[in-house]
Amino acid sequence: MHRKPLLDQLAVYAETHPEEAATIQRFIAFVETRPECFERSLLEGHITGSAWIVDQGGAKVLLTHHRKLDAWLQLGGHADGDPDVLAVALKEAEEESGLNGFEAVTEGIFDLDIHPIPERKGVPEHLHYDVRYVLRATGSTDYVVSEESHDLRWVSLDEVATLTTDASMLRMVEKWRSKIAG
Template sequence: MSLHTDAIHVLKGYEGSHDGQAELRQLYLDHLTAHPDGMWKSCASGHVTASALIIDPERGRVLLTLHKKLGMWLQMGGHCEPGDPTLSRAALREAREESGIEGLTLLGSGAPVRLDRHPIPAPCHWHLDVQYAALAPAGAVAAISDESLDLRWFAYAEVPEVADDSVVRLLERTRAALV
């Protein structure tokens, strides 16, 4: 199965109905139908990306990266690569590369936690982000990557003070999935 086919399968199975998620799901599916290259950075009208919020529920904290280009505290994530067999594996790869943490596992059944569409500078116009949550193994030690200015654990209550609404909503959905 191709990554494009996997993304369609994942999105068709995504059941998020909160805060416009059903509409976003359909927008993503329409985009992939119209753009066979819709998984890749080269698709100028927008492309699917994969991200993962790394969470340590035992300590009530999440790991965020201070993105080098955007200067914002965000979850780990980015562009899909030709070697990614699935969207969830792309999210885990990005999380591992940007955090330095081995042994991350996706929360629950490994399904996405939410979707987020955000504008980006030209030549592309949109990231259609499929957002997952990844559990950090006990004793995980993070290491900053070339893509980050900083990497830091934040208590759940601190996230709204440092991150944008997208990250806050991702944390809310992730915490709801933990219950």
């Protein structure tokens, strides 16, 4: 089954993040009951892959001021049928930043979030089941702003809170802080 690798990752994530049980169970139920969960044509919602991109030292993260959502976010996008969500996150990181050379920092999923995407250009409001991974930029950190962004910026962990009040973004800051402190 093409969904099994993601379901396996979700099971591991559930063991390490019992405090997120409700979100994890919604994710698992969605993936188990929707064979087409990786397709953006599934109008109720679909899987997306995102990258929490850190610099070599892990002190800064690369954020995008997303053009369509008009908010500072991690980079990422639609799976478009690809069940390898880490590969999706890597592809989106490269496409949206112009950076080459990333390494996965953590094994498996770093964070999960389910959030609504507003109606736009005839596409009804729907949910993004966002699977997030930590990627370290291993090459140049000189980014290129793509058409999907108003801007990109390397920011310190403290600066993230000055750019957004999004709970999932602030949660990732705290998760990353505990990871690098541990």
